[in-house]
Amino acid sequence: MFSDILGQEKATHYLQKLVHEGRVPGALLFCGPEGIGKRKAALEFAKALNCEDYFSRQNGEACGACHSCLAIEKGTHPDVTVVDFLYQARLNLKDNSDEEELEKELAKQQHLSVDTIRNVTAKAQQKAALGGWKVLIIDQAQTMQGAAANALLKFIEEPPAKTVWILITSKRAMMLGTILSRCQPLMFAPLSQAHVEQLLHTHAPELKDPSRAAAYSGGSVTGALQAAQALSLLEEGGFGSAAASMQVAAGLSRTAATARKEAQAVLDVLITALHTSWTQADQTHRAALQGALDKFATYKRSIGRNVSPALVLETALMSLDGLDIKI
């Protein structure tokens, strides 16, 4: 139900209103940080539009128990498609692969390709198998580059009746203006620390200190999970000395893209810690902490470029020598 999506009342009320009134734009764009419920909201919306229970639909909700709601929950509804890197990896392998191959293929995905977009636009053209709404969800929509984005354009501009596209992005600025101008935007807000903590209890019950992870989360569950991993890397290694810094850098993943994300998460944790120290420091220590914060902003930018994340991280951690910061 929409009420299960914590902290996004404004967005979910809007979606409920659309279901209730039956006036749905051809293309919606869900914007906001990763890990705050955008994809869950898209699926709830698909359920509510297709729900077999008339009274639930009248309230703009899904019953959660009918054939259609259950099929969407399981990912088997013929008229609801979620396109993401996993979908693309399966397409690339033509579904003929074991778990290990799929995992490898998934790790390679960086952009949604033109072939993937053509696959889903072809689906959009077919008649709805169950006669309800066709819902086509594209997650990480910012990863569509020129050709893929252009292949989508005319389909989101004039979708057939009872068809809705939902593009999901955490990086709206990276999307083409031509796509943005054809979508009705819907903003999702970062979550409160308390909501992140509450969600961690359900989504990551194995996490030792959800409250601490939530404090470093930046208002998202994904952020909290990344922070938890960064905190454990920092606790096993440390910072300030060369040996400790090298140990943290050596703990990064072997896959470049993953290592980059992990290194960024470590820097984010330290930026939060530096900022906390800065607010509590007296005048004599403030300048040094401010200098460190400026340097960390530069390190973060370098990690985004083609520089070895391990090397940048090591340099960053060593630069904290002599500073009084606690994580």
Ligand SMILES: [Zn+2]
């Ligand atoms: Zn239902």
